[in-house]
Amino acid sequence: MNKNIISAIKILREESSELYLDREICIESDEITSLDFHRKYVSKNIPVLLKNYISHWPATKLWNSDYFRKIMPNKNVKVALTPNGYADGIAYDPDTKQEYFVVPYEQEMAMSEFLNYLDEKRPGFIPYIQTQNSNLTEDFEELMNDVNLDIDKATEAFGKRPDAVNFWMGDSRAITSMHKDPYENMYCVIDGWKEFILIPPTDLPFVPYKVFPSATYEMINYPASPTFKIQPLCSQPNDDEYSSDKIKWIDIDPLYPDFKKHAEFKMAHRFTVRVEKGDCLYLPSLWFHHVKQSHRCIAVNYWYDMEYDIKYCYFKMLEELCNINNNN
Amino acid sequence: MNKNIISAIKILREESSELYLDREICIESDEITSLDFHRKYVSKNIPVLLKNYISHWPATKLWNSDYFRKIMPNKNVKVALTPNGYADGIAYDPDTKQEYFVVPYEQEMAMSEFLNYLDEKRPGFIPYIQTQNSNLTEDFEELMNDVNLDIDKATEAFGKRPDAVNFWMGDSRAITSMHKDPYENMYCVIDGWKEFILIPPTDLPFVPYKVFPSATYEMINYPASPTFKIQPLCSQPNDDEYSSDKIKWIDIDPLYPDFKKHAEFKMAHRFTVRVEKGDCLYLPSLWFHHVKQSHRCIAVNYWYDMEYDIKYCYFKMLEELCNINNNN
Numbered sequence: 001m002n003k004n005i006i007s008a009i010k011i012l013r014e015e016s017s018e019l020y021l022d023r024e025i026c027i028e029s030d031e032i033t034s035l036d037f038h039r040k041y042v043s044k045n046i047p048v049l050l051k052n053y054i055s056h057w058p059a060t061k062l063w064n065s066d067y068f069r070k071i072m073p074n075k076n077v078k079v080a081l082t083p084n085g086y087a088d089g090i091a092y093d094p095d096t097k098q099e100y101f102v103v104p105y106e107q108e109m110a111m112s113e114f115l116n117y118l119d120e121k122r123p124g125f126i127p128y129i130q131t132q133n134s135n136l137t138e139d140f141e142e143l144m145n146d147v148n149l150d151i152d153k154a155t156e157a158f159g160k161r162p163d164a165v166n167f168w169m170g171d172s173r174a175i176t177s178m179h180k181d182p183y184e185n186m187y188c189v190i191d192g193w194k195e196f197i198l199i200p201p202t203d204l205p206f207v208p209y210k211v212f213p214s215a216t217y218e219m220i221n222y223p224a225s226p227t228f229k230i231q232p233l234c235s236q237p238n239d240d241e242y243s244s245d246k247i248k249w250i251d252i253d254p255l256y257p258d259f260k261k262h263a264e265f266k267m268a269h270r271f272t273v274r275v276e277k278g279d280c281l282y283l284p285s286l287w288f289h290h291v292k293q294s295h296r297c298i299a300v301n302y303w304y305d306m307e308y309d310i311k312y313c314y315f316k317m318l319e320e321l322c323n324i325n326n327n328n
Numbered sequence: 329m330n331k332n333i334i335s336a337i338k339i340l341r342e343e344s345s346e347l348y349l350d351r352e353i354c355i356e357s358d359e360i361t362s363l364d365f366h367r368k369y370v371s372k373n374i375p376v377l378l379k380n381y382i383s384h385w386p387a388t389k390l391w392n393s394d395y396f397r398k399i400m401p402n403k404n405v406k407v408a409l410t411p412n413g414y415a416d417g418i419a420y421d422p423d424t425k426q427e428y429f430v431v432p433y434e435q436e437m438a439m440s441e442f443l444n445y446l447d448e449k450r451p452g453f454i455p456y457i458q459t460q461n462s463n464l465t466e467d468f469e470e471l472m473n474d475v476n477l478d479i480d481k482a483t484e485a486f487g488k489r490p491d492a493v494n495f496w497m498g499d500s501r502a503i504t505s506m507h508k509d510p511y512e513n514m515y516c517v518i519d520g521w522k523e524f525i526l527i528p529p530t531d532l533p534f535v536p537y538k539v540f541p542s543a544t545y546e547m548i549n550y551p552a553s554p555t556f557k558i559q560p561l562c563s564q565p566n567d568d569e570y571s572s573d574k575i576k577w578i579d580i581d582p583l584y585p586d587f588k589k590h591a592e593f594k595m596a597h598r599f600t601v602r603v604e605k606g607d608c609l610y611l612p613s614l615w616f617h618h619v620k621q622s623h624r625c626i627a628v629n630y631w632y633d634m635e636y637d638i639k640y641c642y643f644k645m646l647e648e649l650c651n652i653n654n655n656n
Binding site: 044 | 330332333335336337339340343344347348362363364366367368370371372373374484485486487528530635636637638639640641642643644645646647648649652
């Protein structure tokens with residue numbers, strides 16, 4: 001630990017608490033102007049819940065399991081399957097006695113089969129449509145007319161159209177582990193709710209990272225008697241290639257934080273916000289977020305390219321300070 | 329010097345050069361919208377020259393020495409007088425063999441007398457109307473109808489009206505030494521030109537500061553045979569009160585930088601921009617600026633309160649890193 005760096009980080013935390021972070025996530029209505037949205041939130045990298053912003057969209061009336069069974073029962077969908085609900089998260093492998101960062105097993109299936117799994121809520125695997133490759137515009141043309149293909153005031157404020165529009169539907173046991181994205185994110189809940197835990201980028205020093213080997217879930221005996229196996233990306237953990245198959249990921253679960261292991265996480269500003277049917281959350285770039293959801297929650301999110309501006313440059317400096325501190 | 333801190337500062341400089349700083353000051357016309365102005369410049373803390381933005385104001389047609397002699401020859405005006413043109417700057421006092429931060433001698437006089445001094449350009453003292461206490465709205469009601477009392481798109485973008493509107497008129501020998509202000513600044517030239525040297529706040533590590541004792545210029549034998557004397561704010565330099573009469577000021581002149589004394593200043597990004605009659609410069613909060621001007625240059629500037637947002641919090645952290653570095 002470097003005491004000079006700690007003193008600078010202490011200043012950043014104190015000033016952040018006092019000056020730029022509110023006590024709770026702000027709420028605005030659809031009457032906010034794009035300029036106010038930019039001035040009060042985007043420019044300051046502050047989240048805001050736009051209450052009932054999309055409740056007039058046809059999707060909020062139409063979309064649910066019954067509707068999807070009716071309009072696209074045989075549609076082929078890509079479903080992430082995991083044993084524990086964590087697609088893109090840390091898992092302990094009893095075989096190798098090691099923790100890995102594991103990406104989900106991806107299974108194509110008919111929409112009706114996916115909906116059956118949701119109805120059954122069977123143990124053994126947890127399904128989640130969460131491909132995040134602009135799957136709404138790429139794969140779900142049946143649904144595109146029920147939503148807007150951008151968030152009007154966000155598009156005006158950011159001065160650009162979204163880079164990707166993603167469709168999400170899944171099990172209440174599915175969790176998105178804490179991470180951050182280099183995107184401005186407009187997150188809309190069509191049915192059910194999502195609950196976000198949010199931590200600002202200025203709290204990077206208090207969010208513990210660790211390097212994990214990367215792996216994917218493999219599955220055998222699907223669908224009769226599905227069994228998962230963690231498959232490391234490289235079968236020879238000690239060879240040279242292995243180093244490219246590691247990833248730095250957050251080493252704490254904000255739902256059950258291990259403060260004995262990571263006391264510093266107590267210092268992070270944690271915000272919780274529930275996004276309900278018809279709401280849109282502005283989740284600013286570089287904010288850490290952890291997400292849980294109601295069963296069969298349906299959502300659509302819009303990723304807009306972030307600006308690599310003065311805030312980002314300062315963040316890169318903070319990252320370097322944290323790296324130095326962790327290596328000392 | 330602390331090598332860890334230097335490495336973080338190096339990252340900030342590299343990312344700033346590559347990502348957020350342009351090569352030159354951008355120029356926009358009066359067609360820019362308040363949202364574009366906010367997104368492209370205010371939010372990113374980037375200066376921009378709004379070319380001919382105020383050239384339709386009556387002031388740009390009316391204001392000059394002749395007009396002022398005609399409408400307000402006997403008006404009492406407060407004029408800053410200095411021996412060297414530097415109001416609020418560093419000066420060497422041969423009596424005490426010490427450098428001081430010196431504020432100008434302030435003399436009330438008739439407007440016609442001030443204009444005579446400008447015409448004469450006499451050696452011995454340099455006059456400048458530069459009181460910066462919202463003197464346009466407080467002291468010059470004769471002039472208020474010739475300008476707008478805010479910059480419309482700035483007021484929209486900032487979401488507030490200006491805190492102060494200042495009138496400036498002075499000698500080409502008068503220089504504003506490099507400093508920064510905690511204000512968003514809209515700087516309009518009514519007649520003549522001003523030339524700004526600008527350095528971004530992220531270059532704080534390369535801008536040398538030093539603590540100077542404070543002083544004021546006193547003047548004897550005004551106006552017959554004016555002589556200046558540097559008067560320290562406290563006559564007993566070693567007593568306890570003295571510490572409150574010191575000020576941290578920038579220890580370099582960007583027109584004639586002493587790189588032997590301050591090699592680090594070479595690392596600062598320096599921008600030069602000339603603001604001409606009818607132009608308005610957006611000079612963002614916390615940017616270092618040094619200003620010189622044409623003879624009899626007339627200007628009006630608008631200070632808007634800055635936002636104490638995430639950028640400011642990061643800046644405070646950078647300040648702490650610089651303090652640590654300088655004290656090691």
